Amino acid sequence: MTAAQETTTEPVGELLRRWRGHRRMTQLDLANRAEVSTRHVSFLETGRAQPTREMLLRLGEQLDIPLRDRNTLLLAAGFAPAFPEHVLADVPMSAVVDAVTQILAAHDPLPAVVVDRHWNMIDANSAIGLLTDGAAAWLLEPPVNVLRLSLHPDGMAPRITNLGQWRAHVLHRLDHQIEATGDRELHCLRDELAAYPGGENAVPQGGVSLVVPLRLRVNGHDLAFLSTTTVFGTPMDVTVSELAIESFFPADAATTRFLAASGAR
Structure with a gap:
């Protein structure tokens, strides 16, 4: 079952x-x-x-x-389920897996990660190491929860230079997901994340940005990334409906130059 x-x-x-x-x-x-x-x-x-x-x-x-x-x-009500639920290794999921693989490969060498409904990492491209470098090994052991990884003091948090703003953004986004799904596990995850340090300075000087960037210290450079989320349209499978691909793009010229010099586009 x-x-x-x-x-x-x-x-x-x-x-x-x-x-x-x-x-x-x-x-x-x-x-x-x-x-x-x-x-x-x-x-x-x-x-x-x-x-x-x-x-x-x-x-x-x-x-x-x-x-x-x-x-x-x-x-x-005593009826059979209407929507199947497959694991990604199942034959009917091959087209989905191929699509995800192509998206990740096309986005490389910029970071991209595939997550499930609880923000556990399903897959990622090699560039994700740009974000996770320096995180404690235990946070990188499967199943890797990417929200915990980003906000935990042993994870990415010490390198996020706008941690308060990013933390507020993550919690706000999680609130919307909880509102939409009523998922109890997400409630527990939110409580955990909210207890982490780094809630101060949630609004940056100069006002609120149109899009909240992830500002990260990488090898002595201050980089800024914007993230986008890709989901499958009109899914008819439970697993497919819960997959999301988070892709990161340079948010400023300095980040673009750094990535270009490092071999990324």
């Missing part, structure tokens, strides 16, 4: 009610989006009516529930 196929003891109506509350929607809001009556939504949540498979899929889409949790809804 895969992680997406774990059973739950909670009634399906309670799960629906929780997700609706999490999305700050009234029963009328959800009913209008799903094109059903408010009475029907109420009956589903209280258990007075049993949902069909099609209704659960419709409500899951309107509530923007992650695929993993849509499967949980279906299981709670």
Whole structure:
């Protein structure tokens, strides 16, 4: 049984009610989006009516529930999961793996890393060493959590020259992810990261930048990177829906010159 196929003891109506509350929607809001009556939504949540498979899929889409949790809804109602969950080594994932490999290779020699829904490193290109150099060996042992690696005092934190600003950015981003998924493990990770030192000077002099850069001391040089996130569009597999590729680009001329002199573009 895969992680997406774990059973739950909670009634399906309670799960629906929780997700609706999490999305700050009234029963009328959800009913209008799903094109059903408010009475029907109420009956589903209280258990007075049993949902069909099609209704659960419709409500899951309107509530923007992650695929993993849509499967949980279906299981709670006695239906089979609708979305498969494969490991990357499975044959059906070969096209996904090839795409990820091509993206990482194309971005080299600039850093890029593939992460799962909990920010554990799945893969990375060789240039990631530019960011992780000097981190404690235990932080680099699989599974490597890239957020822990970046903010831990034994990780990248001592070399991040705008640590307060970067830390605030990471925590804010994590807050949004927790808001979207309700993931308990992410809650625990956020609590851990928030307890690390380095929260001062979150707003740099001169005001807030349009994009928060990662400013890193590398071999005596102050470098600045912007990051972008790539995800797969319209995924129909749980694993694919939870993959993200974080790519780093030079944020200023000095960083571009340093990378050019080092053999990077």
